[in-house]
Amino acid sequence: MTISSFKKLKGIEKISAITAYDALFAGIFDGEVDVILVGDSLSMSFGGNDDTIPISLEAMIYHTKAVRKVTKKSLLIADMPFGSYPNINLGLKNAIKMYKQSGADAIKLEVNESKITLLKELINNGIAVMAHIGLMPQFYRHDGVYKIKGKDEAENQSLLDLALQLEEIGCFGLLIEGTKSDIATKITKNLKIPTIGIGSGSGTDGQILVWSDAFGFFNKFTPKFVRKYLDGESILKEAIKKYNADVKNITFPNENESY
Ligand code: KIV
Numbered sequence: 001m002t003i004s005s006f007k008k009l010k011g012i013e014k015i016s017a018i019t020a021y022d023a024l025f026a027g028i029f030d031g032e033v034d035v036i037l038v039g040d041s042l043s044m045s046f047g048g049n050d051d052t053i054p055i056s057l058e059a060m061i062y063h064t065k066a067v068r069k070v071t072k073k074s075l076l077i078a079d080m081p082f083g084s085y086p087n088i089n090l091g092l093k094n095a096i097k098m099y100k101q102s103g104a105d106a107i108k109l110e111v112n113e114s115k116i117t118l119l120k121e122l123i124n125n126g127i128a129v130m131a132h133i134g135l136m137p138q139f140y141r142h143d144g145v146y147k148i149k150g151k152d153e154a155e156n157q158s159l160l161d162l163a164l165q166l167e168e169i170g171c172f173g174l175l176i177e178g179t180k181s182d183i184a185t186k187i188t189k190n191l192k193i194p195t196i197g198i199g200s201g202s203g204t205d206g207q208i209l210v211w212s213d214a215f216g217f218f219n220k221f222t223p224k225f226v227r228k229y230l231d232g233e234s235i236l237k238e239a240i241k242k243y244n245a246d247v248k249n250i251t252f253p254n255e256n257e258s259y
Contacts, residue, residue, distance in 0.1 A: 015206025
């Protein structure tokens with residue numbers, strides 16, 4: 001999938017997206033969904049951190065490179081992590097580093113009004129940019145909570161204004177996280193570029209889930225919007241227990257499994 005074919009899906013069919021952080025799982029997901037995102041959620045689900053803030057640019061590049069090796073069909077987007085785009089100079093330098101070294105088709109940045117000039121600069125330099133609006137996990141420590149957006153008229157209007165500006169400067173898509181369905185739907189209807197939603201209802205052009213949430217491997221907490229397609233943790237627990245028992249009982253390896 002290219003940026004151009006991604007954009008053409010708007011109004012034709014819903015866009016499916018999932019996160020992946022390594023070649024093993026990305027290889028399984030590639031082609032089964034339209035988009036694979038190397039999200040900074042990696043910090044929590046696989047890094048064991050309490051939020052997305054600790055993950056470094058180098059770690060994001062390392063994981064995106066691994067995913068790139070096996071992502072041949074889906075569009076590959078990589079997150080720019082917290083602290084990697086604090087101003088135009090550093091943001092441009094780090095985005096170019098990510099784009100060049102990781103091989104991602106596009107990058108995603110969590111943005112408010114103050115990042116419009118930076119995004120314009122990235123796009124003018126040939127970088128495909130997806131803007132992440134609504135609930136922004138990189139602001140978790142600042143806000144103190146994961147707060148759903150779009151709860152009053154003023155907030156709705158500024159979200160819509162921001163979305164329109166992001167389209168205007170050339171973002172190829174928006175990710176709308178943790179936002180009331182009404183405003184996510186309104187933004188989607190007012191834009192020509194696709195919107196991907198997470199915890200933002202069914203009115204966006206597409207949906208994304210964090211794979212370890214969707215397949216039941218990350219159960220520390222489960223937000224309301226997550227649908228579990230697999231009880232991964234139980235299945236894996238059962239398998240590791242069985243393996244342990246087989247080793248202890250000397251039933252593994254058997255003759256066929258030996259040279
Ligand atoms: O980091 C991430 O996984 C995200 C989600 C919104 C999908 O950005």
